Amino acid sequence: MLPLLQHICIAAGFWPLKFCLWIFLLGICFVMPNSAMSGYGQFARVLAGVWLLFQIIILLDFIYDVNEWLLKKVSIMAQACFGVQAV
Numbered sequence: 001m002l003p004l005l006q007h008i009c010i011a012a013g014f015w016p017l018k019f020c021l022w023i024f025l026l027g028i029c030f031v032m033p034n035s036a037m038s039g040y041g042q043f044a045r046v047l048a049g050v051w052l053l054f055q056i057i058i059l060l061d062f063i064y065d066v067n068e069w070l071l072k073k074v075s076i077m078a079q080a081c082f083g084v085q086a087v
Helices: 004-012 015-031 034-082
Strands: none
Touching: none
């Protein structure tokens, strides 16, 4: 892993190289056959579905963590207020 200063220098520098690469990639897009773009479209569609499933799993994990935190907090409050152990 790069140190932070080197990462910032790389991200903020090399503008002539970045500009040439951008022009090159832009030119390739105009000469690329339609079948390549169609294949990319199918590939992107599959990856988008995988990404959505990944996001759902992360969201469910977060919801379970918040639920456990809230239940722990309710248990502490019930024990402090009523002197009973909450389930």
